[in-house]
Amino acid sequence: MRVDLITREYPPEIYGGAGVHVAELVSALRPSRDVVVRCFGAPRDEPDVHSYLVPTELAGANPALATLGVDLQIAQDVSGADLVHSHTWYANGAGHLASMLHGIPHVVTAHSLEPLRPWKAEQLGGGYRVSSWIESTAFHAADAVIAVSNGMREDILRSYPRLDESKVSVVYNGIDLDRWRPVDDPELVRSLGIDPDRPSVVFVGRITRQKGLPYLLRAAKLLPPDVQLILCAGAPDTPEILAEVEAGVAELATGRTGVVWIDRMLSQHELSAVLSVATTFVCPSVYEPLGIVNLEAMACGAAVVGTGTGGIPEVVADGVTGRIVPIDQEQDGTGTPTDPEKFVRDLAATLTEVVSDPAAAKAYGTAGRQRAEREFGWDRIATETGRIYDSLV
Numbered sequence: 001m002r003v004d005l006i007t008r009e010y011p012p013e014i015y016g017g018a019g020v021h022v023a024e025l026v027s028a029l030r031p032s033r034d035v036v037v038r039c040f041g042a043p044r045d046e047p048d049v050h051s052y053l054v055p056t057e058l059a060g061a062n063p064a065l066a067t068l069g070v071d072l073q074i075a076q077d078v079s080g081a082d083l084v085h086s087h088t089w090y091a092n093g094a095g096h097l098a099s100m101l102h103g104i105p106h107v108v109t110a111h112s113l114e115p116l117r118p119w120k121a122e123q124l125g126g127g128y129r130v131s132s133w134i135e136s137t138a139f140h141a142a143d144a145v146i147a148v149s150n151g152m153r154e155d156i157l158r159s160y161p162r163l164d165e166s167k168v169s170v171v172y173n174g175i176d177l178d179r180w181r182p183v184d185d186p187e188l189v190r191s192l193g194i195d196p197d198r199p200s201v202v203f204v205g206r207i208t209r210q211k212g213l214p215y216l217l218r219a220a221k222l223l224p225p226d227v228q229l230i231l232c233a234g235a236p237d238t239p240e241i242l243a244e245v246e247a248g249v250a251e252l253a254t255g256r257t258g259v260v261w262i263d264r265m266l267s268q269h270e271l272s273a274v275l276s277v278a279t280t281f282v283c284p285s286v287y288e289p290l291g292i293v294n295l296e297a298m299a300c301g302a303a304v305v306g307t308g309t310g311g312i313p314e315v316v317a318d319g320v321t322g323r324i325v326p327i328d329q330e331q332d333g334t335g336t337p338t339d340p341e342k343f344v345r346d347l348a349a350t351l352t353e354v355v356s357d358p359a360a361a362k363a364y365g366t367a368g369r370q371r372a373e374r375e376f377g378w379d380r381i382a383t384e385t386g387r388i389y390d391s392l393v
Helices: 017-029 063-077 089-102 120-124 127-141 150-159 186-191 213-220 239-253 268-277 292-299 340-355 358-375 378-392
Strands: 002-007 034-040 049-052 083-087 106-110 144-147 168-170 200-206 228-234 259-262 280-283 303-307 322-325
Touching: 002 017, 002 089, 017 034, 017 083, 017 292, 017 378, 034 063, 049 063, 063 089, 063 120, 063 127, 083 089, 083 378, 089 106, 089 127, 106 127, 106 378, 120 127, 144 150, 144 378, 150 168, 186 268, 200 213, 200 268, 200 292, 200 340, 213 228, 213 239, 213 340, 228 239, 228 268, 239 259, 268 292, 280 292, 280 340, 292 303, 292 358, 303 340, 303 358, 322 340, 322 358, 340 358
Parallel strands: 002 034, 002 083, 034 049, 083 106, 106 144, 144 168, 200 228, 200 280, 228 259, 280 303, 303 322
Antiparallel strands: none
């Protein structure tokens, strides 16, 4: 069986969890499957990986139209595959067109949902309506839809109520447990501006509305004064959200020490060292289908404090591998807390609880590593994905 896997992100051009997922899934599938990767961007050197650039004629177009220009090229080249598997709306259009054009099954993995990311209109303008149309069309026509968590499955069926729920399966994201493990490198950590001898709260993520960074910056004002806040945050969606975060960090830094903002993409070794020295990792997202970054933190032995939304509670076992912060959210698709001030206070209180008890935090981290090993290995995820393929071909 030849599977053509379509994705916007693929090494070395990775900026989010979907790209990490695809890279690891391909590696885990290849021992048992003929996998061809078709991705966006510059040429890659890896065998059976084909890259596509935006057509010259669409170089200045709305990003959604530019994406369709890439999708059209990919759909043509899928000829000869037995099945096509697309990841994120960027690739869904190519998968849907390839399925129709070549008469093959189309599998979609949902890493996020456009109806639950209305802030994307800030970035795409009218292109957000185009991306939403692409996703909806592909999901409804797909032969199988894979959700990365049970919470994500519920979101899919709520967002697309006409979808046949028997087509929607849950296959968790995974973690490479050999690559992601505790790294003891205090000198490296110091070179990044972090004091490994002080308690710390670490955030890792893109600067986008769904990650909840502005709420974290407000909560950080309420943390004990000796606690460092380490922000590994970059790739802003818009100048507006970047300006908001810059203002929040500047205000926070006037009232406390130990505010460290690393805006470049850290290497895997660097990030592992930062996660390993963290007293706790924090995921304050208002929308998170699963959150691979939580798995990365757990694999490095960090306690995790996460918002009780999406798939986060399926990864973080409250009171075992970390803590879950409850959140009541508006049902308008934005994920906005119904009481933002309460959410900020609750987030601050939970973070304070964990960083103030290093022994308990260490126990959470140990349990998190064990849970990652038990539940989220890529061999298991590749097997479950392969079963879905086999049911369609």
